[in-house]
Amino acid sequence: MHKITVLAVSISSVLLTSQANAANQVADARGNAMGNTGVASADYLSAPFYNPALGSSFRDNDDFALLLPAFGASIHDSDDSLSVIDDLQASIKNYESAITPSLQQADELNGYLDQLDGNQPLRVTAGLGFAASLPSQTVSSNLFARRYIEVVAAADVADDSNVEQRYQNSHIDMLAFDYTEIGLSFAKAFTLAGEKVSFGVTPKYQQLTTYAQRVTVSDFDIENYDESEISKNAFNFDLGAVWYKDNLRTGLALKNILAQEIDAKRNGLQDTYELKPQATLAIAYTAEYFTVAVDADLTKQTRFKSLNDDTQFVRFGFEGNAWDWAQLRAGYEMDLEDTLDNSITAGIGISPFDVVSLDIAGSYAGDNQFGASANLAFTF
Template sequence: MRKTTLAVTSALTLLSLPSFAAPYAADARSHGMGNTGVVSADYLTAPLHNPALGALYRENDDIGLLIPAFGVNIHDEDDALSTVDDVQDLYDSIQGLPTPADEAAMNRLLDQLDSSMPIVINGGLTFAIAIPTRFMSMNLFSAGYVEILAAPDISDATNTAERYLNSAVNLAAFGSAEYGVSLSRTYTLGGQTVAFGLTPKYQQLKTYTQRTTLDDFDIEDYDKSEVSKNAFNMDVGIAWYHEAFRAGLSVKDVFKQDIKTKLGSYTYELTPQATVGIGYVSNYVALSLDADLTTQKRFKELDDDTQFVRIGIEGDAWGWAQLRAGYEIDLENNLDNSVTGGIGISPFDVVSLDLAGSYAGDNQFGAAANLAFTF
């Protein structure tokens, strides 16, 4: 009973920390441009940002393959992951016979963990096949996202070995997988060219909460105490364009979903997310500004909302190479502002390799990569 109570209390403490980040699209081009995409994404990555953009393709585009897009963000402000590795290695090396110097070193590492901020890691993976046509553009895609939060809970025992063995790490995680088809088409309305898009999708949602000893801790063992839920959802979008000027609106997850955690009785909410974008997209330069119209909810009981304003720019050297930069601001002040940058290489307009990175302070960084083929 004591262990169960302790685990529940630890889960409550862990989830009360405002460190969860909003799910993001695993797209290196977008990542390099401040995670914009409502009007600047291409037809291949349209389902990740705005399904209407699937209808905005070039005359020579017949089919596109994204295999895959991958992204990861790490928020480890106090380098706690390295400290955990160090204290585990030190304990293993002394084999239960510590010298005074060993005990001092171990207590120093445990003190560092005791005062460290939680570790947050999130990542995504996307695959897509796009077939654009003037009758109806179609994009088949699958996308996965996971977010892991770990917070050390260090014992106050006076004996060094007991302090280490009685210390723990509290883990919480949210994961989702989506499988869908994005449909889009362009219309002329009142002399204006407008694209509409719709993405019906099947979702698998999961939450995890657990408490593990510091000695047994491994960040990859997050998927314990699983609670899962399957759901149907939908994204919708609209995009207006005239020459290189664009404006658009995207609404992700039209149908609200929620899923509880196994420990702590917390509820994770996946709420509709509306984002408006304006931009300029030409053969040589792209400028984009996205603004969330709604806050992104997550745990219902906590103040962990986010609402972003993003700006991005891309320079294109004759379709062969690209240079990108961007900036991302959380209006709710739960996440640090982030600077982003990236490059792209696209020889012969057949193979595209995109790389991107982001920085938001010490040990707070992200990276993304795309490999795509267009024919």
């Protein structure tokens, strides 16, 4: 648990001290609390993170909005691997310091290695976001930037019969992906055949960076995930559409239209991170005092090729709104690929005078699997 906290703090420090140029990892506490929905339910300020077409969904008295900052982090360690590695490293230290290691010490070492063998990879993510929106009946625009880092650590335990050779030949493979994008989103509402629709497009600049690290179990330190680096810059764009029918919205978002790949390699560890186009269909009912939303990924989201860690989510969200002064939110998220456990989400919003908004969210998917996010927004 201690190393999980250290890593989360380390990644947070990297994000907060770097430029705010900082894909489906969205640091948006409102959407995070509502099961990570947003393709049909996001507001015009957070629209480019979910669906650029929602940039035209503003009220007559909305002139300008600023999101500064939005931050989120999540941890998935379902098999408690970090605690096992902590105990294993302490056991190795005791074994190597003994003049004549005992059979009991050898059995203890083998026990920890057996516990680690076959564990699900540990995953830690953290994200940061910024947005400035200028709504307009002509064309709404939104300048935004976001960044997220995802670290995956997986154990490769040797089968040697000799305990010393076994722990010396056992490794932890760490792979990390660092993603930054900055873009300008545009949205416009139309009336077509008597129906209100809106369309949006987001041209954006991307920077993709990977890290790879293979170390023995005794030398493993999750803070050292960034000791190698491969970077790539690219241009990309998102597309979106929304159909409005009274209080009902149906949205479609196409993210990262141009597929990208980037290698990750060091010390015999080699992989490729894939950033493929992703399509999400959503429906939301937005009333004065509540909002209900459902988002469904139409495509799988890929990551590192060798890890078989694709995800494809169906998300459900609810928000109760008390006269635009306070909000209570809840949601549920299911991964159809079973890479990540289903999670429960919840959160609150405080928005006095509908000018300053503070949103806080949390998620829980079981032991050692949780997340949190917060953001501050100003609307004028």
